[in-house]
Amino acid sequence: MDRMKRLAILGSTGSVGRQTLEVVQRHPDRCRVVGLAAGSNFDLIAQQVAEFQPTRVAFPRPVPGAERVSMEELASAPDVDLVVVATVGKAGLTATLAAIAAGKPIAMANKEIMVMAGSLVMAAARQHGVTVLPVDSALSAVAQCLAGEGQNVEQIILTCTGTPYSWRAPAALRAVSREELLRQTHGIMGRKLSIDSATLMREGMQVIEARWLFDVPFERISVVVHPENAVRALVRFVDGTVKAVISQPSTRLALQYALSYPERWGLPALPPLDLTALGPVSFEPLDEAKYPCFRLATEAGYRGDTYPAVLNAADEMAVLLFLDQQIGFQEIPRVVEAVLNRHQPVHHPTLEDILQADQWARDFTPQQVPE
């Protein structure tokens, strides 16, 4: 596996896209860039093209130094060995499906694609014998636990650190301000992710992603609270053995694993974890009743069809409404639930059905703001 990996990066000007290019810089003997795609930041992609010299670029207008192609062509070109999907939202969904149809392994950093259309994406991946590795700290940990194992999973156990915010203390919650929640943001996590972490919508969506990524039914996926934030995920197998992955909660690490798989590359930027300095670690059951967004997500996942797409769009809109001070923190789940309750699901949805459900939810959610 010492051959140079040739990468196509969809969303190269975003946070994960830029981190991907940093990994390429650190490992010039192991991977190089043959394609870059982005949506808006011309100055940055022009600079990236000049530096990494890809053959092709997908951008709304021509970028000097590379052939201009569509994102689908870029992702399925014959000389691409791995496609990094680092786009946001629906962008990159059809290009991902084109890459899979062309037999390209995927490093998937786009959560929305997996929540909306995980079933479609993974069905295509199985059909074409393609590996989809998640670029997410917890989901990458699950993939790592499953490496070298057959289909003998009893339970996938995701960890979360818990949050001080719950639905059941209305007086306290009314006072939860945007500023307070966004102060919790650290590093590259965006504002949306920060709110989704506070509501545990993020963990609920991870359960949906895990269901499709690892082809394990919802009953076999659970979440535990793990305040020490050291163990990323665990998998229990049919013989009772549990495998755990302990690492820094780093997207960059998950990204590099997806790029280096089935090998691993050194990562000098991260200090090694000192087990004996870790102190005691513990796991507690998640009180799901306290986190309505978590429940809504897992219910939408369990119902399937177009519900996860509606969940994803309604949550995005509800969080925007919260950030825009149109609704309070505790109204986020109420708004999302109202939209889900009004949705007319499409069974065995096509890509088109999913995109329509997404659009319907985006249009419908703002109407749910209480008077």
Next chain:
Amino acid sequence: MDRMKRLAILGSTGSVGRQTLEVVQRHPDRCRVVGLAAGSNFDLIAQQVAEFQPTRVAFPRPVPGAERVSMEELASAPDVDLVVVATVGKAGLTATLAAIAAGKPIAMANKEIMVMAGSLVMAAARQHGVTVLPVDSALSAVAQCLAGEGQNVEQIILTCTGTPYSWRAPAALRAVSREELLRQTHGIMGRKLSIDSATLMREGMQVIEARWLFDVPFERISVVVHPENAVRALVRFVDGTVKAVISQPSTRLALQYALSYPERWGLPALPPLDLTALGPVSFEPLDEAKYPCFRLATEAGYRGDTYPAVLNAADEMAVLLFLDQQIGFQEIPRVVEAVLNRHQPVHHPTLEDILQADQWARDFTPQQVPE
């Protein structure tokens, strides 16, 4: 991998041998016995032959119902898919090498063979492309952490629960009685293993086994104290990620993994581990200075040549002298060290050299008893 596995079991009347037959009984659709070998218990092996109907048997005298062959023939017969080495001491060493030369995967439950001759055994295994899976709770956990991974190991971390006995409290130690130590024995662990656990010779020998089984230099193998006894072993990879295996400390589980590999089979006899009932778990550095037997073992492993064989034999004799009340608990490491210091090592030893060093140490150790 749904094909029936045909097993040859060396040492079928011992503890691990009997457990192997229990696994066969539980999974009659997945494995069956084609050969049994034992050394002394005629009644039991006759009963085993009647029940499991192997084609061949290796025993000092004929056993009705099966063809009598040598242990080497039994282990290398064409219809054998996996050889379980559940013998004690040197017994089974040449049969193991014969099995490896015939390309048979090995489930290795004999620690002495791996300590004495791990270098020879694993060199042969690499030469013949044979997998050797350890039947030992901690070492099996390491093998499981390494499944699906390349050669990107930074550190193998074995855990031990620690022991209340140390060399540095002479007054207290003089009073450590055989009865007290053997009260610590639980389940199938023998008297020898119980003493080796108290001195941490067991962990030192595990380090030697790990060095050969996983082809990782001694500098990359360490032991941490883990009082909760939940995590069996951990492996840190070059990217800083740590994989851990959490399971019951069960030889039977390790045995079944070796039999089912690369699959896993259900194990209804063991209750599943409840993570949230686990309570906090912790890891502390091992104070090696407090455990002279641990230091002696790792030093002997590091020196290599015939030293590990001498360590193994000298420790066995020293423990026997302790059980026979000829020496005190704290004299065990002193006796072993005296024997190691007098040993004239043979470089790049052959099997014959190793067996001679073993015999020399067995003869020489009793002479080290203080007047």
